[in-house]
Amino acid sequence: MATRKKKAKRAAKAGGAVARAQSVIARVEAQLPSNVRKVVRRGEKAGAKAEKRAERLIRDLRKQLNDVALAARKEAVGLLDRLEAAIAPAPSAAAKKPARRRRKKKA
Numbered sequence: 001m002a003t004r005k006k007k008a009k010r011a012a013k014a015g016g017a018v019a020r021a022q023s024v025i026a027r028v029e030a031q032l033p034s035n036v037r038k039v040v041r042r043g044e045k046a047g048a049k050a051e052k053r054a055e056r057l058i059r060d061l062r063k064q065l066n067d068v069a070l071a072a073r074k075e076a077v078g079l080l081d082r083l084e085a086a087i088a089p090a091p092s093a094a095a096k097k098p099a100r101r102r103r104k105k106k107a
Helices: 002-031 034-087
Strands: none
Touching: none
């Protein structure tokens, strides 16, 4: 039972640490001059925009990479087909020509 109480205490302390850190940040921001607070807020917004843009760029880059990989696979399959056709044994002359029909003689 003692271990359960310790785990519960640790979880409670971890949540409390986050709340304490947020309250400290809020107090420090309250002490800053208004122009500095505005700059901080603009910086936060710019950071969020930059993060979204980076995520979009990464997503687009992955899509382009997948497209290039798909095209490369298709080209490789085509080249392998051509190679197989080139090294396949040549068909015999009899197999190339279709059989001729004979005309029936008129009686």
